[in-house]
């Protein structure tokens with residue numbers, strides 16, 4: 014294998030993180046031009062300059078006015094993107110340390126630099142009565158402090174939180190805050206809530222049989238929690254009208270003959286090229302396919318061992334995030350980028366490519382040797398990826414934080430890549446994929462077909478092995494909830510019109 018030497022310019026993502034790029038880092042880079050390339054990239058990584066829609070602005074304004082809001086909408090309507098703007102706004106209003114960013118899963122929490130809702134709340138698995146959970150939180154000093162401190166709570170991917178858990182959290186918030194802060198018993202103890210998600214996507218995993226409140230919208234407190242419940246309408250991920258219509262139908266469990274024809278065409282396409290990511294409902298299939306394909310390449314393997322810091326239980330959450338504990342790569346591996354490293358250049362979370370080489374960085378080597386050697390198990394060699402967009406880039410270490418308000422309580426350092434011949438449907442919720450291949454026969458449960466298919470940007474990138482229309486189904490309770498949501502909006506419009514008369 015040829016050993017390449019990469020200059021700091023080619024490898025400008027050698028070591029980066031929002032938290033550590035400060036004046037210290039700038040001064041470590043020697044030439045002006047290099048500083049410029051890093052600085053401009055940093056800005057674009059933070060927040061790509063995209064104009065918000067009127068609806069997105071309306072939500073931001075409502076939040077600035079102190080309202081609690083539920084944001085929903087189809088896949089790709091910019092819910093998570095908008096949350097990033099909202100978090101910035103909330104931090105300005107309440108102060109960094111009083112805004113807590115959470116999500117139902119480790120993967121989605123990590124993508125917002127937050128923590129899981131369960132870990133924020135201090136409720137463990139959350140499978141106890143409200144009173145028992147309250148006692149548990151009261152004994153956990155840090156969790157108790159968080160509940161007192163929080164002024165704004167952001168919850169992403171709410172579809173995977175049950176109504177029972179949602180009600181229990183409200184109970185905990187109300188009780189702790191009214192007692193400790195001496196205020197009257199307000200809903201959620203007066204916390205400003207920003208909740209986001211699409212109930213047509215993956216539902217909560219419920220272990221207890223006979224749970225009455227399956228979805229968060231079935232929680233007793235749901236309707237009283239929010240000043241505004243709004244469905245984003247503009248879809249950004251796809252632009253092809255036919256595909257948008259197909260996905261909108263599948264989301265609600267509906268399809269017509271035209272949709273069937275489109276799906277048939279996706280089945281009859283010639284074998285997908287090797288860049289297509291295979292989606293599986295079960296993690297065992299994903300691991301097996303990735304391991305087999307890596308094995309078949311029969312190349313030298315490079316090991317990258319994640320470096321974790323912080324304390325339990327926070328440290329444990331890192332294991333559920335997107336960055337693997339041990340990453341094995343070799344020349345020819347198909348990989349997927351798990352961080353935004355150059356938004357304007359298209360190297361974003363979800364971009365796919367192939368490992369070209371492994372190389373050392375020549376002129377920044379001394380600065381970061383210790384960091385790299387902690388993670389790289391085969392000398393200080395970093396992977397060089399040729400992305401499907403044509404760009405070649407050496408990929409350096411990234412950091413994933415578990416945040417408690419403004420405090421980083423755990424951190425993982427790892428290369429922001431995962432093997433990408435195959436992925437699980439659960440892991441890909443929230444991602445945009447250019448080219449995917451899935452077997453719709455193997456999916457189970459509501460929402461899975463929709464989550465899988467709604468990842469692609471265009472029909473060219475969609476390949477189906479099998480197709481069975483019976484797998485397209487939406488939960489009737491979810492359908493009713495959305496009917497009620499749009500019905501209430503129509504009623505509101507009618508009321509406004511009557512007021513004007």
Ligand SMILES: Nc1ncnc2c1ncn2[C@@H]1O[C@H](COP(=O)(O)OP(=O)(O)OP(=O)(O)O)[C@@H](O)[C@H]1O
Nearest residue numbers: 063064065066088089090091092093094249250443
């Ligand atoms: N106002 C906007 N203008 C242009 N693009 C936007 C806008 N808002 C969001 N986007 C882009 O739309 C894409 C999808 O956004 P995002 O992932 O936030 O959607 P989502 O609703 O969270 O999807 P999912 O439900 O699948 O997680 C992203 O590439 C994002 O940058």
